[in-house]
């Protein structure tokens with residue numbers, strides 16, 4: 001019998017439920033990942049105990065999604081100084097009718113594990129495990145794991161009609177696991193793609209972000225090939241498809257970077273799409289900057305590097321270079337011939353060294369690091385206002401050219417000269 005090493009906390013929760021006369025299993029993603037030799041993100045437990053019964057058996061619980069039968073159980077911690085661990089325990093349930101293709105109208109608790117497993121999306125996600133019973137696999141999930149296939153539990157069309165998000169989940173798992181989507185399941189995605197329009201932008205965004213952060217982000221192509229793209233967001237189909245195969249799993253796993261890379265060279269489009277997907281402000285801004293930076297030249301001299309560092313900040317500067325390096329490595333750009341991929345990489349490495357040198361030297365990169373302040377300017381007859389900001393920006397630009405200019409006397413002299421010219 002195939003065994004899975006359950007974490008201590010999971011073991012204890014299952015043990016306590018069993019002692020109280022209930023069934024309990026690790027289920028879903030954690031079983032799938034364990035069998036694949038991957039580290040599960042989290043461990044979910046499914047049990048024949050109802051939420052109230054669950055809560056009666058454990059001292060510390062949180063009602064995470066009590067209406068769907070999900071309770072978070074906190075276990076461990078306390079004496080030894082170790083931290084408590086949290087596990088989601090869900091009562092066996094069947095989803096009621098999905099009227100909107102989004103939420104079940106209701107859920108019904110059931111004493112049957114087999115019913116609980118049959119509501120799950122894909123065969124590889126519908127396996128349960130505990131020490132007593134071993135792996136419970138009612139839908140040939142193991143076979144599909146071995147074959148490397150994502151297959152809907154039951155009839156794919158029906159399952160996608162119930163919850164259209166499952167179509168994107170199929171693509172996401174295929175990118176994460178490098179699995180292909182079973183022909184019938186893929187066909188159902190193609191024919192029901194339109195149904196994605198009923199799914200909330202937040203849920204779509206979460207799945208696409210997971211897809212992009214996977215080892216195979218180029219699988220984003222499937223979103224276009226299956227016809228899902230127009231229902232992701234209005235402007236999504238404008239993403240040029242040649243940019244997709246160039247997405248690489250070698251890049252840093254940062255959402256803003258991968259979204260920026262997907263939308264590189266299209267800053268406005270990037271922001272529009274991410275706003276439609278209700279992405280958080282910081283990620284929209286940073287992804288937009290990465291998209292914009294793709295149009296910049298790789299700096300070869302310190303002043304250029306300082307200007308970019310000043311404009312975009314340290315984090316974006318280096319993330320951008322890592323993106324360009326991944327691109328140069330896999331796809332030497334023809335339009336830059338005769339600059340081969342290798343030579344471009346060398347250029348990028350020198351730019352990175354240049355950036356590091358600049359930071360090490362502590363060169364002035366921002367208005368606030370200029371060696372003149374508001375008082376100096378007031379004394380020279382420039383009160384705060386539009387002229388004040390323009391003068392400071394002019395000074396910063398000179399200092400970015402040559403950091404040795406960041407001295408008070410020099411800058412004061414320059415202010416007088418600038419004003420002399422202006423008046």
Ligand code: ATP
Pocket residue numbers: 027028029030041042044119120121122125126163165166
């Ligand atoms: P991850 O590694 O992303 O956590 P996961 O398989 O654990 O992957 P979750 O979204 O955490 O995915 O869901 C846990 C389990 O719940 C899934 O394995 C699946 O059995 C079931 N599930 C989740 N979402 C759906 C859905 N939309 N339709 C049907 N079953 C679902």
Ligand code: MG
Pocket residue numbers: 029030041042044
């Ligand atoms: Mg999970």
